[in-house]
Amino acid sequence: MRNYWRLSRLTSHFLPLTLLIFGVRSPLTAQDGLVAERSAFALWLANAPDSPLAALAQQAIGTGLTLGPEDADVPLKNSTRMTVRAEGSSVMLNHQGIKTPLPRDRLTAIGPYQLRPAGPSGRSVLTVFGPEHRTLIPSYYPADSHFVMTGSLTKPASRVTHRILMPDGVETEAIEAGVFTIQLESGPANLKVYRIADEDTGESELVIYFQDLTNGKGSYPAGRFVTLTPRDEITYLLDFNRSRNPFCAYSTAYACPAPWPGNRLSVEIKAGEKYGN
Amino acid sequence: MATDETLMNGGMAEWRNAVLLRSFRHSSFRHLLLPLFLSVQAPGPAGPWRAVLDLAGGPLRFALTVEQKGGTWQGKLCNGTQCQALSAVRVAGDSVVFDIATYAATIAAVARGDSLVGEYHNVGRRGPRTIPFRAARGRWPVEKGFGGLTGRWDAQFLTDFDASPRVIELRNDRAGLEGTIISNTGDYGLFWGHAQADSFSISHFDGSYVYMLTGRLKADTLRGVFHAGLRTQTRFIAVRSNGAPHLKSPSEITTADTAPFRFSFPDLEGRQITEADPRLRGKVVVIDVFGTWCPTCHDAAPALVQLYKDYHARGLEIVGLAYEVSGDSATDNHQVRLYRDTYHIPFTLLRAGTNDTEAAAATLPQLTNFTAFPTTIFLDRTGRVRRIHAGFYGPALPEQHAKLVKEMRAEVESLLRER
Numbered sequence A: 001m002r003n004y005w006r007l008s009r010l011t012s013h014f015l016p017l018t019l020l021i022f023g024v025r026s027p028l029t030a031q032d033g034l035v036a037e038r039s040a041f042a043l044w045l046a047n048a049p050d051s052p053l054a055a056l057a058q059q060a061i062g063t064g065l066t067l068g069p070e071d072a073d074v075p076l077k078n079s080t081r082m083t084v085r086a087e088g089s090s091v092m093l094n095h096q097g098i099k100t101p102l103p104r105d106r107l108t109a110i111g112p113y114q115l116r117p118a119g120p121s122g123r124s125v126l127t128v129f130g131p132e133h134r135t136l137i138p139s140y141y142p143a144d145s146h147f148v149m150t151g152s153l154t155k156p157a158s159r160v161t162h163r164i165l166m167p168d169g170v171e172t173e174a175i176e177a178g179v180f181t182i183q184l185e186s187g188p189a190n191l192k193v194y195r196i197a198d199e200d201t202g203e204s205e206l207v208i209y210f211q212d213l214t215n216g217k218g219s220y221p222a223g224r225f226v227t228l229t230p231r232d233e234i235t236y237l238l239d240f241n242r243s244r245n246p247f248c249a250y251s252t253a254y255a256c257p258a259p260w261p262g263n264r265l266s267v268e269i270k271a272g273e274k275y276g277n
Numbered sequence B: 001m002a003t004d005e006t007l008m009n010g011g012m013a014e015w016r017n018a019v020l021l022r023s024f025r026h027s028s029f030r031h032l033l034l035p036l037f038l039s040v041q042a043p044g045p046a047g048p049w050r051a052v053l054d055l056a057g058g059p060l061r062f063a064l065t066v067e068q069k070g071g072t073w074q075g076k077l078c079n080g081t082q083c084q085a086l087s088a089v090r091v092a093g094d095s096v097v098f099d100i101a102t103y104a105a106t107i108a109a110v111a112r113g114d115s116l117v118g119e120y121h122n123v124g125r126r127g128p129r130t131i132p133f134r135a136a137r138g139r140w141p142v143e144k145g146f147g148g149l150t151g152r153w154d155a156q157f158l159t160d161f162d163a164s165p166r167v168i169e170l171r172n173d174r175a176g177l178e179g180t181i182i183s184n185t186g187d188y189g190l191f192w193g194h195a196q197a198d199s200f201s202i203s204h205f206d207g208s209y210v211y212m213l214t215g216r217l218k219a220d221t222l223r224g225v226f227h228a229g230l231r232t233q234t235r236f237i238a239v240r241s242n243g244a245p246h247l248k249s250p251s252e253i254t255t256a257d258t259a260p261f262r263f264s265f266p267d268l269e270g271r272q273i274t275e276a277d278p279r280l281r282g283k284v285v286v287i288d289v290f291g292t293w294c295p296t297c298h299d300a301a302p303a304l305v306q307l308y309k310d311y312h313a314r315g316l317e318i319v320g321l322a323y324e325v326s327g328d329s330a331t332d333n334h335q336v337r338l339y340r341d342t343y344h345i346p347f348t349l350l351r352a353g354t355n356d357t358e359a360a361a362a363t364l365p366q367l368t369n370f371t372a373f374p375t376t377i378f379l380d381r382t383g384r385v386r387r388i389h390a391g392f393y394g395p396a397l398p399e400q401h402a403k404l405v406k407e408m409r410a411e412v413e414s415l416l417r418e419r
Helices: A002-013 A015-022 A031-047 B002-006 B016-024 B030-041 B295-314 B329-342 B357-363 B398-417
Strands: A055-060 A065-068 A082-087 A090-095 A098-101 A108-110 A113-118 A125-129 A148-154 A161-165 A171-184 A187-198 A203-210 A224-230 A235-239 B047-055 B058-069 B072-079 B082-085 B088-092 B095-100 B105-112 B115-124 B127-137 B151-158 B163-173 B176-183 B191-196 B199-205 B210-218 B221-228 B232-240 B264-266 B272-274 B284-290 B316-324 B348-354 B375-379 B385-390
Touching (some): A090 B357, A171 A203, A171 A235, A203 B232, B047 B210, B072 B199, B151 B221, B176 B199, B191 B210, B284 B398, B316 B329, B329 B348, B375 B398, B385 B398
Antiparallel strands (some): A065 A082, A082 A090, A090 A098, A108 A113, A113 A125, A161 A171, A187 A203, B047 B058, B072 B082, B088 B095, B095 B105, B105 B115, B115 B127, B151 B163, B151 B232, B199 B210, B210 B221, B221 B232, B264 B272, B284 B375
8 A cells, every 4th residue: 555655646746747738727637647547557456356467267158158177168276167157138157056146247256266247148258367466567658748639529420339349358339439530740540439338327438449550569469448538518638648458468368359440540659558578 | 616726725734733743754663653643633634625526527526524533533425414424534644545345445645735635446347447536624615506596407418329318406405506316217316516606516426426417507498517437428408397297207117017926035044935925915015126235225215114114004015125236145144134224124125136137137027127226016915016116216306205105105005905
């Protein structure tokens, strides 16, 4: 906890710089929040039971999965055989002759392991987490205000939904939110944006999965995720400093989202999360 | 919003009332000495705070109150007159952490002069979500809304390609402007805030839900934005209600087949209870589909207890079906017992499953379009479903609450009269 605080305290030095650049107080662009977000994320990666650094496997439940012995779909050390299968819209676990429902989007502990089914009925995936965390501290390009930009969203003419993979390898239904145009040194560039809604909380995010010329040369080869923040009714803020790797960058257990066609920028976005050393 | 601006005037001083601490900041002994000094030099973080979460669309106001009792820090979080206790307040040097254990959420901040600056965070499936937090000493001013704002508004929430109906209620209370938002499946809890001339802002922050409604009245139309979490913004447009129903009736959302209603779930002692239980035979039965995690269910519990007390002697039975978070029987039974003891619930509670709506619906296959916690099902003496009420109007909506309770009593009385 102490380290966390020390990081937070550093942030005061960045604040005047931000005020200078934007002229007005703009809490979401303040580097203040960026440092706090990154330290909270590093803590979560190192400690959370469902951290990608504790992930052992992620597989489609399909017609059923076996877990446990060496010949199982998901071999687990010192675990007796169990099966996970979909029954209607529920996911059921059969373990030592007892059948119990596995709640969706939630962790269920079985001995030292944690199981979580997620995704739409019929195409759900099971993610299995173990008791140990690999060591990986995410690294970032230095915060750079040049990579904070505003723009507007051109909406599509009608409602179109697609099934896309989220950073955690789970499929979700996303609404096409439009095309976000940014001005780069090389000229204007368009990025496709999807809205991902969480029905439970009423919250939603405008998500962009993009590629750029740093991919494989400092940043993750498949691309990175970033979200748009509304400024007013028509303009949005895009802060590339907040770009994040998909979870497949932390563990090969995860399915990696395929790049979104058209979202390839012909410049180097030296901002946000890096990959490797 | 002058009060929000004053929050930014942080100086270099630490807690105003714990100046002595400064010289100990770099001493390795400060952790040992700290409790001593804080107890002598109180209040440290003690007292009322005007707190703000900086959402993308503007500041969300709430209040924190901190006090030290018997050497232990404690506090509460308030939206106007509605407060909840924090599970812990941890103070170390110039940092303070407020824990909201129910939702595994925390607010962590450092003192900057007479302000606190930090962030709120809770954990989602894809990692922690953080929202900038700041606070200044003192209480929020009471800023009520003028008569043109208060009352009932029929709203449409406009998402990318859809419009969905909501009712917005605004009224003045001693803490300022108050209100709530109602959808087809229930209300969003109590909102509190302030108004200035024709503009208003009300919010509901309980450690988990981060909701704010901002708007402005122009001519006869209310326009504004509903904010959820850091980044979601949904525009709305509303006109004053003319009294005609704007939402679907809560008794028309979920339906059931015509066969006698069947269920089989364990009680808290592990005994399997079914609809054929001798205690339920020939009785009017009210089934309360609830969860201890669901704030609206807590609102409904006292009303159901009263219903039971008033009509049990004449042949009413109530059965609560709990849909809990963990799925682990010991943990869930413990939560349900706490709930039972809090509301002195005299009727049977069964552990029916987990609170995932789809999984819960699968345990009640005779229902169509099960969507809300709580859902109240009224069975006649032959065990057939006669009415299903999705959601519940809590005391945040005093008029609807009173009306609903009256309707529930009338339904029970009418079913009791059938032989």
